[in-house]
Amino acid sequence: MGSRAARLLLLLPVLAYTAFSAGPYLWTATMSLRTTDEIYRSHYGLPVPAHWDKFARAWTEFGYATYFRNSAIVAVASVLIVTVLGAMAGFAFARRRYAFPLREPLFLLIFLSIMFPPQIMLLSLFQILVQHRLFNSLTGLILVYVATELPLTIYLLRAFFAQIPTELEEAARIDGCSDWAMFWRVMFPMALPAVATTVILNFIYFWNEFLYAVVFITRQQIRTLPLAIQFLVSDQYQDIGMLATGLMIATLPVLVFYLFLSEWFVKGMTAGAIKG
Amino acid sequence: MLVTFYNSVHTLRMDLGMQYEFVGLEHFREIVRSDDVFWKASRNSLTWAIVAPLVDMPLALALALLLHRRVPFARFFRTVWFTPVLMSYPVVGVIWLWVYNYDWGMANLVLRAVGLGHWAQAWLATPTTALPALILVTTWMFAGFNMVVLLAAIHAIPTDYLDAARVDGASGWRRTWHVIVPLIRPTLVNVTILDFIGKMKQFALVWVMTRGGPMWGTETVATYVVKRAFEWKTLDLGYPSAIAVLWFVTIFGLSWGLTRVLQRREALEF
Numbered sequence: 001m002g003s004r005a006a007r008l009l010l011l012l013p014v015l016a017y018t019a020f021s022a023g024p025y026l027w028t029a030t031m032s033l034r035t036t037d038e039i040y041r042s043h044y045g046l047p048v049p050a051h052w053d054k055f056a057r058a059w060t061e062f063g064y065a066t067y068f069r070n071s072a073i074v075a076v077a078s079v080l081i082v083t084v085l086g087a088m089a090g091f092a093f094a095r096r097r098y099a100f101p102l103r104e105p106l107f108l109l110i111f112l113s114i115m116f117p118p119q120i121m122l123l124s125l126f127q128i129l130v131q132h133r134l135f136n137s138l139t140g141l142i143l144v145y146v147a148t149e150l151p152l153t154i155y156l157l158r159a160f161f162a163q164i165p166t167e168l169e170e171a172a173r174i175d176g177c178s179d180w181a182m183f184w185r186v187m188f189p190m191a192l193p194a195v196a197t198t199v200i201l202n203f204i205y206f207w208n209e210f211l212y213a214v215v216f217i218t219r220q221q222i223r224t225l226p227l228a229i230q231f232l233v234s235d236q237y238q239d240i241g242m243l244a245t246g247l248m249i250a251t252l253p254v255l256v257f258y259l260f261l262s263e264w265f266v267k268g269m270t271a272g273a274i275k276g
Numbered sequence: 277m278l279v280t281f282y283n284s285v286h287t288l289r290m291d292l293g294m295q296y297e298f299v300g301l302e303h304f305r306e307i308v309r310s311d312d313v314f315w316k317a318s319r320n321s322l323t324w325a326i327v328a329p330l331v332d333m334p335l336a337l338a339l340a341l342l343l344h345r346r347v348p349f350a351r352f353f354r355t356v357w358f359t360p361v362l363m364s365y366p367v368v369g370v371i372w373l374w375v376y377n378y379d380w381g382m383a384n385l386v387l388r389a390v391g392l393g394h395w396a397q398a399w400l401a402t403p404t405t406a407l408p409a410l411i412l413v414t415t416w417m418f419a420g421f422n423m424v425v426l427l428a429a430i431h432a433i434p435t436d437y438l439d440a441a442r443v444d445g446a447s448g449w450r451r452t453w454h455v456i457v458p459l460i461r462p463t464l465v466n467v468t469i470l471d472f473i474g475k476m477k478q479f480a481l482v483w484v485m486t487r488g489g490p491m492w493g494t495e496t497v498a499t500y501v502v503k504r505a506f507e508w509k510t511l512d513l514g515y516p517s518a519i520a521v522l523w524f525v526t527i528f529g530l531s532w533g534l535t536r537v538l539q540r541r542e543a544l545e546f
Contacts, residue, residue, distance in 0.1 A: 022359070120521065208365070210365050211498075229364075
């Protein structure tokens with residue numbers, strides 16, 4: 001340990017795993033800039049010349065603009081609703097003065113529902129959506145997403161609010177703040193680090209979610225990106241080059257953010273590890 | 277949730293305007309007694325849930341310990357290894373469909389390059405290799421993620437403990453096994469259970485890559501539930517609900533048992 005040779009030896013498995021980990025995605029990245037003809041001539045070539053126009057074509061001709069928009073609407077709307085509701089509920093559960101009947105049993109129920117597997121919710125949610133005419137609509141999907149991630153968000157934010165000393169709210173109250181203003185002006189800004197964690201966690205989950213989307217959405221115009229990719233695989237199996245471009249469109253937004261905010265991402269994703 | 281339990285003891289005809297007909301435990305009897313596909317699917321799911329943690333966890337622990345040894349560019353490696361978990365299953369599925377392509381996929385390319393070309397095969401089309409191939413994909417996705425969680429636990433160990441062990445003359449290897457690993461044991465148990473549960477629920481990767489084929493070789497309980505509910509023209513939500521309930525109870529029971537076993541071993545060691 002400590003000697004140069006030993007450190008280099010440790011580097012070998014590290015490099016091997018890095019190749020395994022990054023190889024497939026980098027390969028896809030090269031293909032996203034090459035035409036399908038070029039790829040069929042040689043599957044492993046550098047993207048020279050780079051066909052950046054493929055991204056524009058995927059966006060306009062292959063419908064990725066629509067799918068991207070659908071994914072963005074669903075993810076952003078769900079994150080907003082979950083964050084606002086989750087923060088308020090988390091705060092209410094964290095403070096004794098907001099006591100209401102059945103508070104403890106209710107929180108236990110919320111905690112338990114974090115562990116419900118999606119498969120068991122799937123069929124009953126399907127029925128409920130059909131009954132309320134929300135099946136096959138982005139609104140329905142957003143409601144389902146909010147319902148599935150709200151418990152975990154409440155749980156994480158409640159834990160954070162519980163750590164903030166009550167003196168601050170009392171000071172705000174003495175200054176004449178209503179509960180509502182006190183929450184949004186004082187408590188919510190203080191909880192921003194925890195809120196950011198849940199926002200990232202939830203956003204990634206919503207952006208990538210597949211099971212509910214595949215069952216609840218059947219109309220082409222409202223497909224989200226994961227759904228669209230699944231259909232394009234079977235419809236355009238031959239057009240590898242364009243599919244690779246699509247994969248980049250679906251992953252790059254998240255990965256670019258991740259490069260700049262990787263600490264936050266790691267925090268967010270591992271906070272979700274209690275759900276798995 | 278409750279609706280699903282209610283459904284599981286009924287036959288629910290979607291074509292007749294959601295008519296309920298009470299059938300008691302009939303569905304459960306049929307599943308256990310005569311549903312061969314269910315048994316194949318549950319065997320696949322169980323295999324996945326047992327093998328994946330056995331591969332993922334030692335790999336994740338080894339990687340975490342390596343990075344802990346102050347490898348240069350540790351942050352860079354950590355960032356790269358974590359990336360796969362940020363992608364959706366369909367994206368991962370498509371990339372790995374290409375990796376496993378018989379003619380030009382990376383898997384066979386590597387085998388041919390190191391002179392093992394006779395091992396090259398159509399990984400996803402062969403019943404015996406399809407499931408292991410999919411398990412490797414989940415390892416690709418989650419080993420790095422598990423590594424990050426373990427590394428965080430290692431970093432949280434007070435340096436005093438490691439210094440004390442060093443002063444006592446413990447070698448690097450013994451410090452690892454007798455100080456670090458026991459101290460992060462709760463995290464290890466947690467991550468293992470989560471890995472297990474995640475694989476018991478596996479759906480999306482199978483749906484995108486193999487649709488359960490070849491010959492039910494990669495069918496999981498989750499894909500079977502969705503197929504029975506929405507693809508087979510049985511138009512009955514009751515039967516798949518019964519499968520979902522049965523599987524939920526199984527997952528719950530097994531993960532509870534696994535937690536008990538892993539924690540008891542911990543108790544015995546101290």
